[in-house]
Amino acid sequence: EIVLTQSPATLSLSPGERATLSCRASQSVGSKLAWYQQKPGQAPWLLIYDASNRATGVPARFSGSGSGTDFTLSISSLEPEDFAVYYCQQRSNWPLTFGGGTKVDIK
Amino acid sequence: QMQLVQSGSELQRPGASVKISCKPSGYIFTNYAMNWVRQAPGQGPEWMGWIHTDSGNPTYGPGFTGRFVFSLDPVPFTAHLQISGLEADDTAVYYCARGGIGSGGFYALDVWGQGTTVTVSS
Numbered sequence: 001e002i003v004l005t006q007s008p009a010t011l012s013l014s015p016g017e018r019a020t021l022s023c024r025a026s027q028s029v030g031s032k033l034a035w036y037q038q039k040p041g042q043a044p045w046l047l048i049y050d051a052s053n054r055a056t057g058v059p060a061r062f063s064g065s066g067s068g069t070d071f072t073l074s075i076s077s078l079e080p081e082d083f084a085v086y087y088c089q090q091r092s093n094w095p096l097t098f099g100g101g102t103k104v105d106i107k
Numbered sequence: 108q109m110q111l112v113q114s115g116s117e118l119q120r121p122g123a124s125v126k127i128s129c130k131p132s133g134y135i136f137t138n139y140a141m142n143w144v145r146q147a148p149g150q151g152p153e154w155m156g157w158i159h160t161d162s163g164n165p166t167y168g169p170g171f172t173g174r175f176v177f178s179l180d181p182v183p184f185t186a187h188l189q190i191s192g193l194e195a196d197d198t199a200v201y202y203c204a205r206g207g208i209g210s211g212g213f214y215a216l217d218v219w220g221q222g223t224t225v226t227v228s229s
Contacts, residue, residue, distance in 0.1 A: 001169065034208075034215040036152075043219035044152060049208045055217060087151055091213040095168040096142075096154040 002026050004088050004099035012107040019075040021102045023088035028068045032092040035064055035073045038101075039084045047086075048073065078104070109133035111203050111220035118226045123193050127223045129186040129203030134218075136184045137161045140206035142216055143177060143188050147199045155201075157212055158186065166212055193227045200224050 003026040013019055023033065031051040036044035046055040048064035051071060061076040075082055083106050088099040114128040129141065143155040156167040158177040165177040176189045186203055200222040206214030 032209075032213070036216075043202055043204075043222050044216070045219070046207075046215060046217045049215040049217070089152075089154075089215070091209050091215055094212060096213070098152045098154065101151045 001095055002029060002090050002093050002097050004090060004097055006086075006088060006099035006102045008102060009100070010103045010105060012105055013078055014107045015078050015080055017078055019073075019078055019082070019104055021073040021086055021104075023066075023071040023073070023099050025069045025071075025090060027093075029090040029092035031067050032090055033064075033066070033071050034089045034091065035062075036087045036089065037082075037084050038087065044087060075104075109205075109218050111205065111218055113201075113203060113220040113223045116224040116226070118228065119193050121193055121195060121227055121229055123227075124189060124191040125193060125225055126187055126189045127201055127203075127225070129188075129220050131184060131186070131205070131218075134205075140212070140214060141177075141179075141186045142204045142206050142214060144202040144204055144216070144219075145199045146202065146222075147196075152202070155188075157206060157214070160184075160186070190225070193225075195227050197225060198227045 005024045007022045035048040038044045052064045085101045085103045112130045137160045140157045142157040145153045155171045158165045178187045203220040204216035205218040207217030208215040
């Protein structure tokens with residue numbers, strides 16, 4: 001199975017700052033990588049699919065890039081509602097797998 | 108508005124069974140696969156598998172064979188997850204999620220239920 005390693009585990013930033021989150025796959029997933037945001041007590045919410053496509057309703061400050069084994073989720077200017085945990089997920093190979101998550105918290 | 112509404116929290120004894128329901132609305136149910144995802148306390152999501160909503164054919168992920176069963180009721184359309192022989196390690200939030208992007212079991216999950224908390228304790 002493909003292992004997704006996210007870094008850093010925790011990112012402490014202030015509102016208005018730029019966030020850069022990394023997801024590395026143990027083997028190539030092409031562009032079949034998604035990003036989700038999860039807040040406490042809520043279900044994950046799809047942000048980005050196929051590496052760089054924003055899902056419906058996702059603000060333009062969220063962007064994804066990368067291919068193969070290295071991917072990045074960027075948040076251009078953090079809003080208060082963006083402080084949450086972010087997970088990557090691959091759909092290239094069975095079984096689907098998720099990364100361990102990056103928590104973005106307030107500095 | 109597309110949504111998935113799940114059944115309520117469950118507290119069960121070890122060895123018991125539980126059946127969680129997931130009712131979709133706002134889209135054509137048979138056009139999209141239904142996935143199940145487990146999230147243990149303090150952990151990331153873990154994909155359990157999916158069920159083809161047209162044929163009813165399930166596919167189980169590693170570690171989710173034997174005690175886990177995905178099923179469908181056609182009218183009203185409802186997806187179910189049944190877990191038998193509950194163990195303490197089954198304590199988790201269980202989500203149903205629509206396989207909205209992709210095909211053949213390889214999906215990004217674009218609509219999620221609110222989650223059902225299952226607690227296994229004696």
